[in-house]
Amino acid sequence: MNKIVKSILVLSAVSLLSCSEENAQDHSHDSQTTTAQTAGKQEQAIAKNVDVAEFEKLIKSGKGQLVDVRTPGEFNRGYIEGAKNINIADNFAENIQKLDKNKPVYVYCAVGGRSSQAMRMMHQMGFKEVYNLMGGYNAWAKQHH
Numbered sequence: 001m002n003k004i005v006k007s008i009l010v011l012s013a014v015s016l017l018s019c020s021e022e023n024a025q026d027h028s029h030d031s032q033t034t035t036a037q038t039a040g041k042q043e044q045a046i047a048k049n050v051d052v053a054e055f056e057k058l059i060k061s062g063k064g065q066l067v068d069v070r071t072p073g074e075f076n077r078g079y080i081e082g083a084k085n086i087n088i089a090d091n092f093a094e095n096i097q098k099l100d101k102n103k104p105v106y107v108y109c110a111v112g113g114r115s116s117q118a119m120r121m122m123h124q125m126g127f128k129e130v131y132n133l134m135g136g137y138n139a140w141a142k143q144h145h
Helices: 001-019 052-062 070-078 092-096 113-124 136-144
Strands: 031-038 041-049 065-068 105-108 129-133
Touching: 001 031, 001 041, 001 113, 041 113, 052 129, 052 136, 105 113, 105 136, 113 129, 129 136
Parallel strands: 041 129, 065 105, 105 129
Antiparallel strands: 031 041
């Protein structure tokens, strides 16, 4: 019984760390342009980690959709203007389907871990362009306050 409790605690700790700084930097300098199979034809899809300056340029272009994947509580404490809150921990795959897969998506969380995961999920779901904010809202807030 004691081993089971320890295993549950370890698993809980691992899941809580899913948005850690270490995860946020996972592939942080990688730009991925991959070939996705969609309806039998090949198309180039982009899943890219970007810094605050590039993220801001992308948002200002007005071409894409801005998504905050944090919890509603985190979102209510501060967010990037124009962001839509779609919590990654609450039916994310279903809720994200409401977005246009052909328009760029700019995604962020607190420090970049959850949004990096969201970017990979969206990429696999057929979104054409997904950009993840490295350092997340914390990095954004440091440069905008």
